[in-house]
Amino acid sequence: MGMTITEKILARAAGKPSVKxxxxxxxxxxxxxxxxxxxxxxxxxLKKHGIDRVFDPEKIVVTPDHFQPAKDIPSAELHKRxxxxxxxxxxxxxxxxxxxxxxxxxLPEQGHIRPGEVIVGGDSHTCTYGAFAAFSTGIxxxxxxxxxxxxxxxxxxxxxxxxxxxxxxxxxxxxxDVILEVIRRIxxxxxxxxxxxxxxxxxxxxxxxxxxxxxxxxxxxxxKSGIIGFDETTRxxxxxxxxxxxxxxxFESDPDAQYISTETIDCSKLEPMVAFPHLPSNGRPISxxxxxxxxxAYIGSCTNGRxxxxxxxxxxxxxxxxxxxTVVVPATPHIWKQMIDxxxxxxxxxxxxxxxxxTCGACxxxxxxxxxxxERCISTTNRNFVGRMGHPKSEVYLAGPATAAASAVxxxxxxxxxxx
Amino acid sequence: MPKAHVxxxxxxxxxxxxxxxxxxxxNVAELAKHCLEDLDPxxxxxxxxxxxxxxxxxxxxxxxxxxxxWAIQGAKVGAVIAHSFARIxxxxxxxxxxxxxxxxxxxxxxxxxxxxxxxxxxGTIRNKTQNTTIRFTPLPDFALAIVRDGxxxxxxxKKEKGKTENVR
Ligand code: SF4
Numbered sequence: 001m002g003m004t005i006t007e008k009i010l011a012r013a014a015g016k017p018s019v020k021x022x023x024x025x026x027x028x029x030x031x032x033x034x035x036x037x038x039x040x041x042x043x044x045x046l047k048k049h050g051i052d053r054v055f056d057p058e059k060i061v062v063t064p065d066h067f068q069p070a071k072d073i074p075s076a077e078l079h080k081r082x083x084x085x086x087x088x089x090x091x092x093x094x095x096x097x098x099x100x101x102x103x104x105x106x107l108p109e110q111g112h113i114r115p116g117e118v119i120v121g122g123d124s125h126t127c128t129y130g131a132f133a134a135f136s137t138g139i140x141x142x143x144x145x146x147x148x149x150x151x152x153x154x155x156x157x158x159x160x161x162x163x164x165x166x167x168x169x170x171x172x173x174x175x176x177d178v179i180l181e182v183i184r185r186i187x188x189x190x191x192x193x194x195x196x197x198x199x200x201x202x203x204x205x206x207x208x209x210x211x212x213x214x215x216x217x218x219x220x221x222x223x224k225s226g227i228i229g230f231d232e233t234t235r236x237x238x239x240x241x242x243x244x245x246x247x248x249x250x251f252e253s254d255p256d257a258q259y260i261s262t263e264t265i266d267c268s269k270l271e272p273m274v275a276f277p278h279l280p281s282n283g284r285p286i287s288x289x290x291x292x293x294x295x296x297a298y299i300g301s302c303t304n305g306r307x308x309x310x311x312x313x314x315x316x317x318x319x320x321x322x323x324x325x326t327v328v329v330p331a332t333p334h335i336w337k338q339m340i341d342x343x344x345x346x347x348x349x350x351x352x353x354x355x356x357x358x359t360c361g362a363c364x365x366x367x368x369x370x371x372x373x374x375e376r377c378i379s380t381t382n383r384n385f386v387g388r389m390g391h392p393k394s395e396v397y398l399a400g401p402a403t404a405a406a407s408a409v410x411x412x413x414x415x416x417x418x419x420x
Numbered sequence: 421m422p423k424a425h426v427x428x429x430x431x432x433x434x435x436x437x438x439x440x441x442x443x444x445x446x447n448v449a450e451l452a453k454h455c456l457e458d459l460d461p462x463x464x465x466x467x468x469x470x471x472x473x474x475x476x477x478x479x480x481x482x483x484x485x486x487x488x489x490w491a492i493q494g495a496k497v498g499a500v501i502a503h504s505f506a507r508i509x510x511x512x513x514x515x516x517x518x519x520x521x522x523x524x525x526x527x528x529x530x531x532x533x534x535x536x537x538x539x540x541x542x543g544t545i546r547n548k549t550q551n552t553t554i555r556f557t558p559l560p561d562f563a564l565a566i567v568r569d570g571x572x573x574x575x576x577x578k579k580e581k582g583k584t585e586n587v588r
Pocket of ligand 1: 125364381
């Protein structure tokens with residue numbers, strides 16, 4: 001029987017010729033992502049249990065991002081613990097303030113993600129890295145502690161769901177709209193415990209940035225991981241970028257691999273989408289919801305805070321001004337610099353936006369754009385749960401960067417295609 | 421006798437269990453004060469040690485923050501019974517030595533305020549108020565072993581002492 005790409009990667013990591021969905025395996029971890037919220041507790045746990053070691057300081061990437069620059073004294077203390085540990089353990093790839101960025105944008109950009117590897121991170125959106133044909137999943141602090149100390153973790157091999165993305169995206173429609181449509185169809189637990197494998201011709205026209213937006217939100221459908229196969233776009237992105245080991249193994253799903261379901265999406269039929277409060281599965285096409293007044297727009301996060309997203313937002317804002325508070329958050333220092341070099345920062349400034357330092361910021365209700373009671377925010381982030389960006393009675397509407405920018409310009413939910 | 425706090429809701433997420441505004445600390449006592457705050461602000465006051473949370477599908481969806489499990493443990497909740505659990509939350513429970521009880525149909529079998537007695541090994545819940553016995557599928561052996569040891573790190577330590585392989 002054939003294997004899926006996910007099964008092949010996990011078999012390799014478990015040192016077995018083959019595995020199948022449902023198998024319990026002990027897998028070797030190739031890379032661990034650590035940030036400021038879930039790693040300090042993991043460090044403390046290791047100390048407490050007297051297993052205060054690091055399996056391989058070359059295979060751990062550390063960056064503060066959620067509350068950085070420190071938003072208050074307790075988060076400064078978290079950063080201090082993270083910083084002391086990273087230095088004490090000689091973590092090779094530590095990105096302190098100044099080089100720090102939103103983890104899931106930073107690691108691929110800095111060349112830490114290799115196809116065929118098993119990657120874990122103390123963050124649910126670690127599934128983002130699956131865009132590089134890797135198995136990647138989010139874990140909590142205890143798992144993180146175990147992985148840091150031993151370089152191994154147990155997994156149940158997930159069954160795979162196939163998502164066939166057909167057609168081509170229309171002008172002004174982006175990969176965020178595709179994933180919001182997928183989640184609308186299957187629900188926030190539609191892929192619970194599953195690997196979501198994305199295939200199909202529509203992916204060919206998508207950059208690595210656009211693909212990462214899709215795998216990033218696999219967790220919003222309950223998925224254990226999201227994965228996209230390797231192709232020329234992947235190869236070109238990785239070339240000259242990889243840090244450390246530059247070789248990698250490319251795995252592909254066998255033609256007779258087993259899937260528990262297949263869902264087909266005709267991307268040419270999609271419109272820009274907006275997911276209404278309080279679930280990412282509440283997606284609606286913009287034609288059915290345009291006109292709803294907003295109080296704030298937020299453009300950033302690990303979902304849509306990359307340079308391509310900034311370009312899309314700027315294309316809408318160029319020569320226009322925003323009617324509502326608009327916070328632009330480049331996800332990494334490199335993107336921040338690119339925004340200046342490409343003249344995007346100027347466009348955002350002219351439009352009346354504020355540009356923040358790279359941070360998770362208000363995406364998780366940390367700081368840098370928190371909502372008051374009753375306020376509505378159009379946001380390029382990934383979660384619109386109750387209280388996610390501020391007051392429990394505030395509301396978050398999820399959309400792609402062009403839709404968020406158009407809604408900022410008009411002060412209400414707006415179809416970006418009229419500006420493009 | 422532990423009482424049930426029933427939330428007739430699916431997808432109770434980690435932001436509702438412990439809002440991100442409190443994630444700037446990992447102090448369990450501090451987190452416990454805000455357990456379920458955005459779902460039911462009165463929860464911590466009315467929860468007595470050992471009480472049980474009962475909910476529908478996909479409990480604990482969202483973020484990987486183990487702070488959600490710690491807040492629940494810190495609030496001295498005895499158990500969470502749900503139709504199903506989100507994957508990372510479920511794993512975090514086991515890793516923290518907290519037993520997640522998966523029970524499809526729990527919302528029909530347990531009413532708010534019911535007095536419950538749970539036998540984890542046998543996989544039964546005695547509903548004293550309704551005078552019924554409810555069965556659930558116990559955790560698989562390897563997970564049960566982790567919970568019994570008090571969590572994954574305790575488990576690893578024990579294994580290492582026995583000079584066996586790690587994390588199995
Ligand atoms: S940007 Fe938002 S979703 Fe992404 S890692 Fe940061 S807090 Fe999480």
